[in-house]
Amino acid sequence: xxxxxxxxxxxxxxxxxxxxxxxxxxxxxxxxxxxxxxxxxxxxxxxxxxxxxxxxxxxxxxxxxxxxxxxxxxxxxxxxxxxxxxxxxxxxxxxxxxxxxxxxxxxxxxxxxxxxxxxxxxxxxxxxxxxxxxxxxxxxxxxxxxxxxxxxxxxxxxxxxxxxxxxxxxxxxxxxxxxxxxxxxxxxxxxxxxxxxxxxxxxxxxxxxxxxxxxxxxxxxxxxxxxxxxxxxxxxxxxxxxxxxxxxxxxxxxxxxxxxxxxxxxxxxxxxxxxxxxxxxxxxxxxxxxxxxxxxxxxxxxxxxxxxxxxxxxxxxxxxxxxxxxxxxxxxxxxxxxxxxxxxxxxxxxxxxxxxxxxxxxxxxxxxxxxxxxxxxxxxxxxxxxxxxxxxxxxxxxxxxxxxxxxxxxxxxxxxxxxxxxxxxxxxxxxxxxxxxxxxxxx
Amino acid sequence: xxxxxxxxxxxxxxxxxxxxxxxxxxxxxxxxxxxxxxxxxxxxxxxxxxxxxxxxxxxxxxxxxxxxxxxxxxxxxxxxxxxxxxxxxxxxxxxxxxxxxxxxxxxxxxxxxxxxxxxxxxxxxxxxxxxxxxxxxxxxxxxxxxxxxxxxxxxxxxxxxxxxxxxxxxxxxxxxxxxxxxxxxxxxxxxxxxxxxxxxxxxxxxxxxxxxxxxxxxxxxxxxxxxxxxxxxxxxxxxxxxxxxxxxxxxxxxxxxxxxxxxxxxxxxxxxxxxxxxxxxxxxxxxxxxxxxxxxxxxxxxxxxxxxxxxxxxxxxxxxxxxxxxxxxxxxxxxxxxxxxxxxxxxxxxxxxxxxxxxxxxxxxxxxxxxxxxxxxxxxxxxxxxxxxxxxxxxxxx
Numbered sequence: 001x002x003x004x005x006x007x008x009x010x011x012x013x014x015x016x017x018x019x020x021x022x023x024x025x026x027x028x029x030x031x032x033x034x035x036x037x038x039x040x041x042x043x044x045x046x047x048x049x050x051x052x053x054x055x056x057x058x059x060x061x062x063x064x065x066x067x068x069x070x071x072x073x074x075x076x077x078x079x080x081x082x083x084x085x086x087x088x089x090x091x092x093x094x095x096x097x098x099x100x101x102x103x104x105x106x107x108x109x110x111x112x113x114x115x116x117x118x119x120x121x122x123x124x125x126x127x128x129x130x131x132x133x134x135x136x137x138x139x140x141x142x143x144x145x146x147x148x149x150x151x152x153x154x155x156x157x158x159x160x161x162x163x164x165x166x167x168x169x170x171x172x173x174x175x176x177x178x179x180x181x182x183x184x185x186x187x188x189x190x191x192x193x194x195x196x197x198x199x200x201x202x203x204x205x206x207x208x209x210x211x212x213x214x215x216x217x218x219x220x221x222x223x224x225x226x227x228x229x230x231x232x233x234x235x236x237x238x239x240x241x242x243x244x245x246x247x248x249x250x251x252x253x254x255x256x257x258x259x260x261x262x263x264x265x266x267x268x269x270x271x272x273x274x275x276x277x278x279x280x281x282x283x284x285x286x287x288x289x290x291x292x293x294x295x296x297x298x299x300x301x302x303x304x305x306x307x308x309x310x311x312x313x314x315x316x317x318x319x320x321x322x323x324x325x326x327x328x329x330x331x332x333x334x335x336x337x338x339x340x341x342x343x344x345x346x347x348x349x350x351x352x353x354x355x356x357x358x359x360x361x362x363x364x365x366x367x368x369x370x371x372x373x374x375x376x377x378x379x380x381x382x383x384x385x386x387x388x389x390x391x392x393x394x395x396x397x398x399x400x401x402x403x404x405x406x407x408x409x410x411x412x413x414x415x416x417x418x419x420x421x422x423x424x425x426x427x428x429x430x431x432x433x434x435x436x437x438x439x440x441x442x443x
Numbered sequence: 444x445x446x447x448x449x450x451x452x453x454x455x456x457x458x459x460x461x462x463x464x465x466x467x468x469x470x471x472x473x474x475x476x477x478x479x480x481x482x483x484x485x486x487x488x489x490x491x492x493x494x495x496x497x498x499x500x501x502x503x504x505x506x507x508x509x510x511x512x513x514x515x516x517x518x519x520x521x522x523x524x525x526x527x528x529x530x531x532x533x534x535x536x537x538x539x540x541x542x543x544x545x546x547x548x549x550x551x552x553x554x555x556x557x558x559x560x561x562x563x564x565x566x567x568x569x570x571x572x573x574x575x576x577x578x579x580x581x582x583x584x585x586x587x588x589x590x591x592x593x594x595x596x597x598x599x600x601x602x603x604x605x606x607x608x609x610x611x612x613x614x615x616x617x618x619x620x621x622x623x624x625x626x627x628x629x630x631x632x633x634x635x636x637x638x639x640x641x642x643x644x645x646x647x648x649x650x651x652x653x654x655x656x657x658x659x660x661x662x663x664x665x666x667x668x669x670x671x672x673x674x675x676x677x678x679x680x681x682x683x684x685x686x687x688x689x690x691x692x693x694x695x696x697x698x699x700x701x702x703x704x705x706x707x708x709x710x711x712x713x714x715x716x717x718x719x720x721x722x723x724x725x726x727x728x729x730x731x732x733x734x735x736x737x738x739x740x741x742x743x744x745x746x747x748x749x750x751x752x753x754x755x756x757x758x759x760x761x762x763x764x765x766x767x768x769x770x771x772x773x774x775x776x777x778x779x780x781x782x783x784x785x786x787x788x789x790x791x792x793x794x795x796x797x798x799x800x801x802x803x804x805x806x807x808x809x810x811x812x813x814x815x816x817x818x819x820x821x822x823x824x825x826x827x828x829x830x831x832x833x834x835x836x837x838x839x840x841x
Contacts, residue, residue, distance in 0.1 A: 056763050073822050176837075183836035248836075255829055263822045265763075 007141045011104065014148035018097045021158055026087035030159035035389055038349035039286045040066050040196060043079060043089050043160035050076030058269065060276040063285070068195050069263040069273060070256070071162060089160045096157045099164045104144040104360075106168075106175045111140025111364050113178045114333060117214040118367075125221060125440060136367040143363030151386070153356040163353025166195050170357060173202060174336055177209035182241055185210065186248030194256055197281045198343040201317065204325050205339065208332035210241040215331040218433050221440055283310060284348045289407055291389060292350040293415050296408045317346050327430075334368075334429055337361040338422055345418040352386070355418075362425065372428040374420060381417040385410055491646055492603040494755045496521045496531045499580060501612030501621045503537040508692040509683050511539040512553040513611045513653055513699040515561035520706045521607065522565075524754030532583055532598055534570035536612075536622055546690065553695040553703070555687040569596050577627045584608075584635040586644060602643035607651065607752045611699065614654030616677060617662065633663035640666040647740070649717075649752040653698045655680045658734040670740040672721060674698030675731035682730045697729045711754055718744035 021028070030036050031044060039045065049065025050072050052058065059065050059072055078091040087093075115138075147153055156163045173188030175181075185206055192199035261270040280286070287295045294313060301309050320342055328335040337358055344354035362369070389410040395402030498521070500514035518533055540551050540562040551562040570579055582588050583598050600606055613620040617629040632650075639645055650671040652660050657673025664671060674681040674696070683693035684700040695703075705723050709715055721744060724733035737744060 070822075070826065073819065073826060179841070181837050181840045183833060183840060187833050252829075255825075259822050259825045259829070262818050262825065265818060 004138060004141060007145070010145055011101075011148060014104075014145075015097060015101060018100070018154060018157055019094075021154070022090065022093045022097070023086060025089070025093055025158045025160065028158060030155055031089075031161065033159065033390065034289050034393065035291045035352050035386075036155055036159035037161040038290055038351045039288065040281065040349050041161040041163050041166070041351060041353065043075070043092055043162060046071060046075055046162065047079035047089075050079060058264065058272060060272055063276075063280075066277050066280045067162065068277065069260045071165070071195070073263060075162070092160065093158060096164045099168050100148065100153060100157050103164070103168045103171050104147045106171045107147050107360055107364070108140045108144035110171070110175050110178050110333070111138075111143045114214050114364060115140060117216060121216045125217065125436075136370065139364050139366045142366050143360050146363040147356070147360035150356050150359055152352040152359065156351070156353040156356055161351065161353060162195075163351060163356075166192060166199075167353060167357045169195060170199050170202065170340065173199070173206055174209070174333065177206040178214050178333065180210060180213075180241060182210065182244040183248045186245055187252050190249055190252040190256060194253075196347075197278055198317070198347050199340075201321055201339050201343065202336055204321065205332040205336035207242060207245065208325075208329060208335065210245055211237040211239070212330070212332065215333045217436050218330050221437060281348050282314065284313075286349070289393070289404070289411075290349055290351065291411050291414055292345075292347065293408075293411055294348050296404065296411070313346065313348075317343055324426075328426070331429065333361075334365055334425075337365070338426060341418060341422045345415050345422075355382075362421075365425070365429070368432045369425055369428050371431070372424050374424055378417055378421055378424075381413070381420075385414045385417065389414070489602045489646060491605055491751070493600070494526050494530060494605050494607070494752065495598060495600045495645075496526050496607040496609070496753075497534075497583060497598060498531065499534045499575065499608075499610045499612075501534075501536055501575060501610065501619060501627075503622050505539070505542055505544045506692055507537070507612070508539050508551075508690065509695050510611045511535060511537065512551055512561060512694050513696050514609070515551055515566070516553045516695065516699060516703050517609050518566070519559075519561055520703060521753055523711075524706070524709070524750060525711050526753075526755045528565070528567045529595070530755075531567070532569045532596070533567065534575045534580065534583075535568050535572075536575040537572065544691075552687065552690070553700075555685060555689065555694060557689075567595075573622070575622065577621050577625050577631070580621075580627065581631065581635050584644075585638045586642065598644070600644050602646060604645050605647045605649070605752050606645045607649050609651045609653075610660075611653040611696065614652070614656060614660060616656050617659045619652070619654060619660055627660075629660050629663045632660060633665065636664055636666045636669060640668065647751070651702075653681060653696050657681060657698075658736070661736060664736070664739060667739050667741070670717070670735070670737055670744075672733060672735035674729065674733055676734045679731045698724070698731075698733060701725075701728060706749075706753065709749065711750065713750065714748040716745045717747045717749055717752075720749055 025031075031042065037043070045065045046067060049059035049067070052061055052065070053072060053076070059069065065072075075092055075095075078095065079089060081091050082088070083090060153164075169188050169192035171188075173185050173192055176183070176185030176188055189199065189203060189206055192202070257270065260273055261267055264270060264273055284294055284298050287299050289295055297309070297313075298306070321339070324335060324338055328338065340354070340361065341358045344350055344358055347354070389407070392402060392406040392410050396404060396407050496518075498514050498518050500510045502510040514533070514535060518531065521531060522528070539545060540549050547557075549562060550557075550560045553559065553561060570583075582592075583596070586598060588597055598606075610619060618626040620626055636648065636650075639648070646668060648666075648669045650661050650664075650669065652658075652671070652673040654660070654674065656675055656677050656679060658671075658676045660673065661669075661671035675698075682697050684695045684697045685693065687694045701724060702720070705715075705720055721733070721735050726732045
């Protein structure tokens with residue numbers, strides 16, 4: 001509530017700041033930073049893929065472009081539009097600013113839904129203590145402002161990479177699921193999985209959101225309060241939205257595959273696309289440095305063991321899906337946040353665009369995570385890593401006075417920070433639930 | 444190829460008239476075949492698919508400037524007509540461009556008007572200076588290198604290659620002088636060519652020699668598929684064209700000068716024939732007789748375009764669908780016997796195949812997807828309708 005007065009001015013200021021920096025995008029040259037533009041999201045590769053398509057070759061020839069053909073259709077012609085004395089990807093940057101704005105609005109809407117549900121649940125749980133439950137900050141505004149003002153987001157927006165669109169699709173899926181708009185959730189999930197593979201694990205939080213509704217305190221707290229036979233159990237899993245979701249997923253995926261196959265001229269093209277996009281992500285073909293941990297490892301692993309370690313790394317993410325789902329079943333939005341953070345740490349080609357997304361989703365739970373430990377350490381750590389990582393990269397590549405270990409050290413530190421963030425936020429959330437249980441037991 | 448013949452059989456039975464025509468043509472071809480295979484072994488069935496050039500200048504010292512200029516002029520011509528550096532082996536025995544006696548440093552001219560700097564853009568010399576020896580030339584030709592020799596110094600031709608071998612320098616009766624210290628003899632060259640033929644390192648070879656008594660150098664050749672032309676016969680000298688008073692030495696030889704005059708009028712797509720090239724040499728202007736030998740070469744010279752050796756034009760099949768591999772080899776083979784109009788009939792027969800209906804339907808869909816030239820517009824409409832559907836469904840569900 002306190003931030004509402006300054007909310008809209010800050011939003012417009014953030015957009016104006018981006019628009020101010022857009023003409024200087026060439027000087028900043030963020031598209032060449034490995035932390036910003038990965039082989040999957042780089043806009044230069046998209047321009048190359050578009051040119052190949054215009055020369056009636058497959059856009060995937062030569063292992064330059066590894067994204068979706070739909071992005072080629074939307075963004076391809078814009079990469080070619082050139083205006084005098086303006087940076088190369090001006091039109092695309094303007095579109096990304098718009099996309100950022102939509103994402104921020106959607107995050108705010110998600111936050112408002114969460115707060116509303118929270119209020120309702122607390123009213124059900126402790127009707128006498130209404131005043132206490134309204135303490136704290138307006139998480140929705142905070143989260144969307146974090147998204148707009150986060151330096152990572154600004155850098156991603158200006159850095160000629162397609163991460164803003166990936167983030168928009170993920171947030172669209174979560175918003176659709178929160179508001180029980182099934183076609184929207186299915187569309188967001190299908191598109192997010194199509195663009196980059198990892199949001200596929202978000203199917204579990206989306207299903208839980210559609211079935212149970214947004215985040216709520218643990219279900220075992222509720223029956224205690226309804227012992228007088230109110231009859232209205234809050235935590236019931238409804239199967240209707242799930243079936244609708246399955247139907248819409250099938251519709252959207254068929255649509256997407258059909259459009260891709262028409263765009264790539266035939267089913268061979270579709271198979272080629274799957275090999276070059278999914279295959280590229282899963283087999284980690286490109287070992288150029290990025291802010292993740294896979295490239296360093298796979299540069300030195302022997303060919304014989306490569307398959308084994310690929311399975312290990314990818315299953316590392318999958319192993320965490322089930323236990324977290326079981327433990328955080330009552331808080332699907334938070335589960336989505338945890339999944340996004342884990343996949344941002346362990347995916348094949350991470351970038352700061354993923355960090356931008358989960359840091360803003362962190363803001364949605366500002367009230368519950370108020371007592372998170374190590375928050376100052378994490379804050380300083382993020383600033384330190386984002387300052388040191390380009391320095392180490394420069395030392396290694398351009399000056400030659402460093403080596404790969406310098407850069408990988410910052411990557412490792414970044415992975416450590418993200419792990420600490422996940423662990424601490426999960427434990428703080430569980431502590432919050434425990435405290436709630438204790439409070440309710442007292443009354 | 445076995446599968447092709449298997450697939451051809453059932454469809455011939457369904458079309459009696461075209462099968463009769465085919466049989467008639469086969470009979471015609473079988474009567475022609477013996478005349479083709481008179482003295483020369485079986486007609487080569489491989490397709491010509493790449494061109495190589497080995498350009499050798501064997502003379503050292505400043506006063507042999509013209510031999511460098513000859514070789515570099517031919518290098519430029521061959522590159523201009525399309526052969527890339529990867530398929531040219533350029534051997535220059537001395538460095539005239541950076542010679543201390545060159546008043547135009549880093550420039551080599553082949554004409555006193557200095558219009559063309561042959562050393563200008565992008566000259567890649569593979570064997571330079573003292574690396575140009577008889578042994579290295581024979582190793583390049585036969586492909587018998589030590590394992591440490593890099594790929595750029597190897598002649599990586601195969602059985603579909605046409606090779607141009609151009610040699611210039613000082614020569615005599617049955618020999619060519621290398622570096623003023625050793626000689627390549629005509630039987631060595633013939634032996635190397637024989638080894639090349641046995642190892643299938645070329646489909647056709649054109650040897651062009653610009654030295655004194657050049658024709659004697661290829662007198663011992665007896666491998667099929669070799670065409671050779673020399674600037675002078677036995678007992679004749681080959682002369683330089685003109686002296687450049689600025690540089691101080693002769694800058695080009697007559698034979699090469701008139702060869703270049705022929706090629707400067709051409710571009711990559713010209714189909715001037717080898718016959719016209721060979722007949723363009725005027726003995727009065729050359730002051731020697733340009734003697735060529737075509738007894739080992741079975742195609743008539745008027746049908747062979749010069750770009751078969753000097754350029755790099757190949758049969759390209761334009762397709763809008765980048766994923767379908769069209770196997771063209773059998774088609775070409777049959778067109779030699781039947782002519783192009785019959786090829787289309789055989790194609791149609793191949794398409795009308797009896798396969799299960801699912802495959803037919805998939806093929807139909809595939810063809811429809813492939814034929815669409817405006818697929819981008821369709822995808823844009825599809826995308827727009829997807830967004831529309833999303834908005835409508837969201838509005839209805841909300």
